[in-house]
Amino acid sequence: MRQGFMFAGLLFSCLPLAGTCAAQVGPNDTVLSPAKTIAIVGGKLLTVTHGTIENGVVVMSAGKIVAVGPAASTKVPGDAQVFDAKGMTVYPGLFDAETHLGLTEVGSDQNSNDLAEPSDEIMPHMHVADAFHAETVRIPVARLNGITNAIVAPASQDSIAGQDASIQLYGRDRDAMLLGRDVALAMNFEGSVRRKANYDGPAKFPTTRMGLATQIRQAFLDAQAYEAEMQAPAKPDHKGPERKRDLKLEALLPYLKGEKPVVLSAYESYEVEVAMGIAKEFHLKVILNHVTHAQDILDEIASYHVPVIVGPIYDAPSPDERYDAVYSMPAELQKRGVKIAFSSLGGSGDVRNLPYAAGYAVAYGLPYDEALKAITLNPAEMFGLGDSLGSLDVGKTANVVVASGDPLDVRTSVKQVFIDGQAIPMVSRQTQLRDQYMPLTKKN
Amino acid sequence: MFAIASAQRGCMKLFAAAALVTPLGLLAQAPESAPPTDIVIKNATVMTVTHGTIEHGSVWLHNGKIAGAGASVDAPAGATVVDATGKYVTPGIIDPHSHSALGNDVNEATSPVTPSMMMIDAFDNSDKALYQALAGGVTTELLLHGSANMIGGQAVVIKNKFGFSRDAMLFPNAPRSIKFASGENPKRVYGRRNELPSTRMGNFEVMRQAFEDAKAYMATWDAYNAKIAKGDKEAVAPKKDLKLEALADVLRGKLYVQIHCYRADEFLTEEAIAKEYGYKVRAFHHALEMYKVGDKIAPTGTGIATFADWWGFKDEAWDAIPWNAVMSMREGVRVALKSDSNDYVRRLNQEAGKMVHYGGATEEEALQMITLNAAWIIGVDDRVGSIDTGKDGDIVVWNTDPLSTYARVEKVYIDGDLFFDSSLSGLGTTHFHGVMHQAGFEGADDEDGDGQ
Numbered sequence: 001m002r003q004g005f006m007f008a009g010l011l012f013s014c015l016p017l018a019g020t021c022a023a024q025v026g027p028n029d030t031v032l033s034p035a036k037t038i039a040i041v042g043g044k045l046l047t048v049t050h051g052t053i054e055n056g057v058v059v060m061s062a063g064k065i066v067a068v069g070p071a072a073s074t075k076v077p078g079d080a081q082v083f084d085a086k087g088m089t090v091y092p093g094l095f096d097a098e099t100h101l102g103l104t105e106v107g108s109d110q111n112s113n114d115l116a117e118p119s120d121e122i123m124p125h126m127h128v129a130d131a132f133h134a135e136t137v138r139i140p141v142a143r144l145n146g147i148t149n150a151i152v153a154p155a156s157q158d159s160i161a162g163q164d165a166s167i168q169l170y171g172r173d174r175d176a177m178l179l180g181r182d183v184a185l186a187m188n189f190e191g192s193v194r195r196k197a198n199y200d201g202p203a204k205f206p207t208t209r210m211g212l213a214t215q216i217r218q219a220f221l222d223a224q225a226y227e228a229e230m231q232a233p234a235k236p237d238h239k240g241p242e243r244k245r246d247l248k249l250e251a252l253l254p255y256l257k258g259e260k261p262v263v264l265s266a267y268e269s270y271e272v273e274v275a276m277g278i279a280k281e282f283h284l285k286v287i288l289n290h291v292t293h294a295q296d297i298l299d300e301i302a303s304y305h306v307p308v309i310v311g312p313i314y315d316a317p318s319p320d321e322r323y324d325a326v327y328s329m330p331a332e333l334q335k336r337g338v339k340i341a342f343s344s345l346g347g348s349g350d351v352r353n354l355p356y357a358a359g360y361a362v363a364y365g366l367p368y369d370e371a372l373k374a375i376t377l378n379p380a381e382m383f384g385l386g387d388s389l390g391s392l393d394v395g396k397t398a399n400v401v402v403a404s405g406d407p408l409d410v411r412t413s414v415k416q417v418f419i420d421g422q423a424i425p426m427v428s429r430q431t432q433l434r435d436q437y438m439p440l441t442k443k444n
Numbered sequence: 445m446f447a448i449a450s451a452q453r454g455c456m457k458l459f460a461a462a463a464l465v466t467p468l469g470l471l472a473q474a475p476e477s478a479p480p481t482d483i484v485i486k487n488a489t490v491m492t493v494t495h496g497t498i499e500h501g502s503v504w505l506h507n508g509k510i511a512g513a514g515a516s517v518d519a520p521a522g523a524t525v526v527d528a529t530g531k532y533v534t535p536g537i538i539d540p541h542s543h544s545a546l547g548n549d550v551n552e553a554t555s556p557v558t559p560s561m562m563m564i565d566a567f568d569n570s571d572k573a574l575y576q577a578l579a580g581g582v583t584t585e586l587l588l589h590g591s592a593n594m595i596g597g598q599a600v601v602i603k604n605k606f607g608f609s610r611d612a613m614l615f616p617n618a619p620r621s622i623k624f625a626s627g628e629n630p631k632r633v634y635g636r637r638n639e640l641p642s643t644r645m646g647n648f649e650v651m652r653q654a655f656e657d658a659k660a661y662m663a664t665w666d667a668y669n670a671k672i673a674k675g676d677k678e679a680v681a682p683k684k685d686l687k688l689e690a691l692a693d694v695l696r697g698k699l700y701v702q703i704h705c706y707r708a709d710e711f712l713t714e715e716a717i718a719k720e721y722g723y724k725v726r727a728f729h730h731a732l733e734m735y736k737v738g739d740k741i742a743p744t745g746t747g748i749a750t751f752a753d754w755w756g757f758k759d760e761a762w763d764a765i766p767w768n769a770v771m772s773m774r775e776g777v778r779v780a781l782k783s784d785s786n787d788y789v790r791r792l793n794q795e796a797g798k799m800v801h802y803g804g805a806t807e808e809e810a811l812q813m814i815t816l817n818a819a820w821i822i823g824v825d826d827r828v829g830s831i832d833t834g835k836d837g838d839i840v841v842w843n844t845d846p847l848s849t850y851a852r853v854e855k856v857y858i859d860g861d862l863f864f865d866s867s868l869s870g871l872g873t874t875h876f877h878g879v880m881h882q883a884g885f886e887g888a889d890d891e892d893g894d895g896q
Contacts, residue, residue, distance in 0.1 A: 108628070108758035138756065314787050319572040319880035322871055323579035323790075350753065356794065359849030409849045410797035430755070430765040433735075440739045441774035 027140035027427055029172045034422045037061040039076040040402060043085030048092055048369075048377050048391035058090060060398035060421035068392045083423070085402050088415060091372070092391050093148025093399030094407070096354045097309045097379040098263070098289065098343035101139055101152050101167065102132040115155035117162070121193070121206065122219045124251035126162030128152050129181040134174040138351065140428035143169040145352035146401035146414045149179070149389055151343075151379070156188040156265055159212050160219060163251065164263065166383055168399070170419040183383050184287065185255045187216070188265040189275035213274060220282045223252035258285045261382065263309070265289040269297045276304060287382050289343075291333075292326055293318060302336035307382045310340050310374075313357055324364055330374065331365030340370075341379035359408030371408060479861035482506050482523035485841060488533040493808065493815050493830040503533055505837035508860035513831045526841070526855070534811060534846055535831050536583025536604075536838030536858065537792050538818035540749045541702075541729050541782035543588060544789065545571035545602075547883050551590035552597065553633050556641060557654045559622060559690035561597025563587050569610045572880035573786040578604045578864050579872065580790035581840040581853040584615060586822045588729075591625035591704040591889040592633040594641065594650045598622050598690065599702065601822055603838070605858050607875025619823035621726065622694060624651075625704035626714065627760050629889065648713055655721045658691035665692075700726035700823055702749075704889055706760035708736040715744055727821045729782065730889075731772075732764035738775030747778035747821050752795035753802065769813065770803025780818040784889050797847035807847055837861075 038060045045056035047068065057074040059067035067074050076082065105112035114131035117123050132152055142150075148169050154161040163182040171177035189212055197203040206212050226249040234243075254260050262284045266272045272294050279286045288308040291301060292315045301308065310330045317325040333340050342361070344354045358371040366374075373390075380390030388397045398421035405412045417424050483505040490501035490513055503510065504517035512518060543550045549566035552558045567587065577585065583604050589596030601618035626647045635642030641650050664682045671679035693699050703714055703725055711728055718725050724745075728734065731748035732755070734741065741748075750772070755764035773779045781796055783789035792814045799805040799813060819829030828836050837860035843852045856864040866872050 106756060106759055106762060141755075314790075316572070316576060316786060319882045323576050324866075350755075353753070356849050360791070360794075363843075363850040363852050410794050411800040411847060413801050430767075433763055433765050434767045434771070437735050437771065440735070441771050 027137075027425065027429070028135060029170055029176070029422075029424075031422065035081050037066075037077050037080040038083060038418065038421060038423065039080040040083045040085045040090055040400060040418075041076060042071060043088045043090035043402060045392055046089060046091040046372060046407070047393070048373055049393055056090065058392055058400055060400065060418060063398055063420040063422075065392060065394055065396050065398050065400070068394060083402065083416065089403050089405055089407065089412075090392070091146075091401050091403070091407055092376050092389070092396075093401055093417070093419065094146050094354055094375045095341075095379040095385075095390060096142075096147055096150040096344050096351055096375070097341040097382065098153050098345050099142075099150045099351050100155065100345070101142065101150055101169075101351060102134060102136050103128060103152060103154070105133070105136060105138070116157040117154075118157045121159045121195075121212075121215055122248065123154075123158050123162050124160050124185060124219075124255075125247045126154060127165075127182055128154055128162055129165040129178055132165055132167070132174060132178065134171070134177045137429045139169050141430055142351035143417055143419070143424065144414060144426060144428050144431070145355070146403065146407060146417055147351055147354055148399040148401070148417065148419050149380070149385070150351065151184070151263075151383060153184075153186050153263065156186070156190065157193065159188055159193050159206075159216050160252075161186040161188060164383075166385060168397075168419060170422070170424050179385065180383075182251075182254075182260070184260055185252075185262045186265075187262050187275075189213070189216070189271050189278075190265055190267050190290075191271075209271070209274065213278060216278055217281070219249075220252060220256060220278075223249040223256055226250070227253055227256070255284060256282060258283055260384075261285045261287045263287045263289050267292045267294075267315075269294040272297065272301065290315075292329070295321070295325055295329070295332070298332050298336055301333065302338050307339040307341065307378070308333055309343050309379075309382075310361075311342065311357065312345060313342075313361055327360060327364040330358075330361035330371070334366055334370050334374075339378055339382070340374045341382055342374050355408050356410055359406075359410070362408060368408075479508070480524040482511075482519050483526065483837075483857070483860060484517060484519045484523045485526045485528050485533055485839065488528035488531045488841065489845075490533045490831060491808070491811055491846070492832065493535055493811055494832055496808065501533075503831060503839060505839065505857065505860040508837050510831060510833055510835045510837055510839075512833055528841055531854065532842040532844060532846055532851075533831070534581070534840050534842065535815045535829055535835075536840055536856065537581040537814050538584040538780075538822070538829060539577070539582050539783050539789050539792060539814075540586045540727070540780050540818040540821040541588060541784050541889075542577075542585045542789060543590060543784070543889065544573035544577060544585065544786055545569065545883070546587060547571075547881075551592040551633075553590070553592035556593045556630055556634055556650050557595045557687065557691075558589075558593050558597055559595050559654075559694070560686035561589055562600070563589055563597055564600040564614070567600055567602070567610060567613075568881055568883070569606075569608070569613050570876075570878060570881050572882055573789070574604055574606050575871065575873065575876065575880060576786065577789040578606045578856055579853055579866070581793065581842070581846070581856055582789055583838040583840070583856065583858050584819070584822070584824065584828055585789075586621060586702070588621070588702060589623040591623070591629040594625060594630050594647055595654055595691070596623035596625060598699065601824065603858050604856075605861070605863060605875065607863070607873055607877070615822075615824060619700055620693075620698065621700040621702050621822065622690070623702050623704065624714075625889075626651075626710050627705050627707065628758055629704070644710070648717060651717060652720075654691055655695065655717075658688050658695055659721075661685060661688035662692050662695065694723050695721060697723060702727055702729055702821070704729045706730050706732050706764075708733040711737055711741055711746075715741070715746070726823070727780075730761075730784070732761055732768055734777060735765065735768045735771040735775070736763075738772040738777045742776030745778075747780065747817065748772060749780045749782040749818065749821055751784070752781055752798045766798065766802040770799055770805050770809075773805070773809065774803075778817055778820060779813055780821050781813045782818065786883075793842075793846040793851055794849060797849070800847060807845075810847055 045053040164184040166180040377390030400418040486502040490498040504512040599621040601615035727747040753766035796810040799810040816829035819825035839857040841855040
């Protein structure tokens with residue numbers, strides 16, 4: 001028997017929202033008059049901050065969530081467009097703690113990649129916001145599975161690779177989609193950063209972790225000296241031009257002052273310890289990243305009282321480790337009181353699969369609510385966006401997802417995504433290809 | 445093969461691997477005691493793959509084979525009983541495209557035609573990738589040559605009896621398969637050396653030339669054999685040429701042809717060349733654009749082994765869509781999912797689960813893609829891939845529905861013998877007690893192995 005083919009996108013995109021139907025044109029936001037007030041009615045709400053509400057209502061207006069609660073006690077404004085979410089699950093837009101969105105298009109095509117500047121190791125003055133390609137085909141693909149916000153980070157090719165940006169996955173253009181430029185410093189203390197000889201050329205400093213460490217220390221010392229020099233009053237008899245700015249060292253200053261977080265990547269236990277030693281020396285505000293093979297120092301990691309972007313949990317365990325040594329890391333860290341977040345990097349690096357990493361961590365012991373938090377509120381808080389993102393709460397940005405069921409399950413289909421209170425077109429280059437060739441499946 | 449970071453870590457592991465290799469003599473092989481003659485796994489949700497799901501069902505394994513499955517089974521009183529209340533039972537997962545456990549020897553990338561390479565000669569039965577796949581419920585794998593060459597080497601089919609000797613892990617009497625490839629990988633590998641083939645025109649001409657060589661070789665042998673048949677005592681036998689013999693076996697239909705290619709036009713070209721030279725294509729691997737021409741490929745009987753949702757890692761994967769598998773299936777193509785990865789081989793069940801999401805496959809259809817259809821691509825679907833009486837006792841017990849994100853493998857039986865049990869402390873292996881090897885290789889087609 002031939003099974004009918006489900007059009008996840010088409011089935012729902014035009015049904016409930018007459019007003020936004022006209023907006024279903026293409027992946028980019030070219031809507032001139034967005035809906036003013038939308039109410040999502042009848043769904044099961046996963047609020048993240050105040051539990052689950054069966055048969056709930058979310059009202060969105062002017063880009064914000066203006067009401068959340070049980071249907072019985074939450075008023076739907078008379079002028080609201082109603083999205084019927086009966087039988088569906090409603091949750092805040094997902095937040096990916098580390099992606100390369102907008103920095104790469106076709107993986108193997110160097111002309112489409114702006115992932116990292118490998119010409120030098122200390123590159124804090126590389127602002128990924130300057131390379132962020134808002135019209136990338138990858139963003140609509142990701143947001144169709146409910147990812148509404150992300151950190152864009154450079155690839156981990158340098159010990160200090162540049163500064164991250166935070167983005168919203170829908171908007172008119174680059175300016176509308178960038179929530180924050182230079183929100184964090186990407187720092188890597190891991191073996192792969194070493195400049196060993198390879199196909200691209202001969203070995204050069206630093207070829208060892210000693211080299212990496214000394215180089216990072218020197219950079220921060222130089223920045224401290226630079227700041228002191230720039231702040232020193234000019235001599236009264238100073239003539240000539242003003243002191244020249246050093247963009248590289250200047251870029252490190254907010255991090256030396258602890259104003260913004262440093263995302264510090266390390267995989268092995270000893271890498272974590274060495275990197276945290278450097279961070280302590282310079283009073284850096286740290287978000288640890290990966291810690292994949294640091295199972296033997298989990299208590300120590302907890303004692304740092306810093307948040308951790310875990311995994312990717314799909315990294316393979318070492319040959320002497322049990323098969324689930326990495327799968328169970330999120331649970332083990334959370335159990336010790338560590339605030340965790342997931343990122344989609346690693347594995348296929350496909351942003352749309354972010355919720356499945358969280359789900360797999362649940363299979364290996366992470367409480368469900370903590371898993372959901374680790375792809376919503378936790379990353380938002382880590383990057384200073386906890387007041388506006390990450391939960392279904394009044395006053396927050398109206399990034400809301402409606403799905404057929406449990407967001408962490410691979411079988412679930414996302415039915416509608418709202419970003420800034422707008423029903424985004426459930427269209428990507430991939431759905432367009434699907435729909436173009438779909439008639440072939442109907443042939444007998 | 446996607447993220448820069450993971451590719452680099454692969455390099456790092458490569459350095460580590462040398463230190464981890466243990467002399468074979470030190471590997472402690474467990475004494476291989478015989479498994480129980482009769483095992484009954486009872487009270488489970490049994491997903492048979494061929495005839496629906498049995499609630500509160502039992503599976504009876506007798507002498508390593510499936511002896512029965514149903515609401516009840518006629519097992520003898522002395523059978524070992526495994527209570528699987530609340531659990532799910534499926535046939536063993538089958539990966540029809542893997543490069544695991546081949547060390548760094550996946551690609552003999554020194555010539556675009558290397559059909560006499562035998563992957564069995566590189567098979568390392570203590571590679572940790574096998575263990576991690578076993579813990580993901582994978583019981584059978586087709587270990588293929590890489591995709592650097594238009595005509596690569598001959599595959600080895602294994603049963604994942606981790607802890608057993610190399611010979612004991614081979615799938616007995618499995619058909620022989622050979623790996624072909626076209627597109628960007630051979631272009632890249634030879635093009636950057638300014639050698640043929642650096643284009644798709646070059647790709648396919650290399651193949652045609654190889655088959656012309658093989659035809660000439662076969663003709664030489666035919667002439668010799670004809671002389672012998674006529675009683676010519678003076679006839680001199682031509683020289684045996686391993687490469688041409690292997691190509692001749694393709695033309696003789698003795699090898700299943702497994703072709704790595706991505707684009708719709710390439711499926712059509714490959715089928716045309718196969719028709720021209722008179723061989724059959726068993727399956728296209730990757731096949732990310734099959735949804736565009738599935739209606740034309742379906743009548744040829746060629747299957748596909750595809751990714752669930754990988755895309756965008758290179759130009760020829762740019763039109764990949766996650767609906768490819770289900771759309772191709774609806775167009776009449778036999779579809780399997782595969783890993784091509786030491787990572788994804790650990791959770792092919794989740795990749796199958798995505799097919800429910802992308803296109804609305806039924807759970808049975810989704811499960812077929814990682815069991816029976818994968819077995820067909822390898823040519824062992826009469827022996828494994830479903831829970832049917834008479835088939836091999838390759839069974840996985842899961843904590844919950846295997847197509848959900850939350851599924852964990854609890855027990856893996858192969859030929860009625862327990863090879864993995866997650867409730868055991870340590871590794872959870874019942875037969876492996878040695879030191880694992882690490883290949884320094886992520887297990888993907890796109891990696892060049894030592895052939896760089």
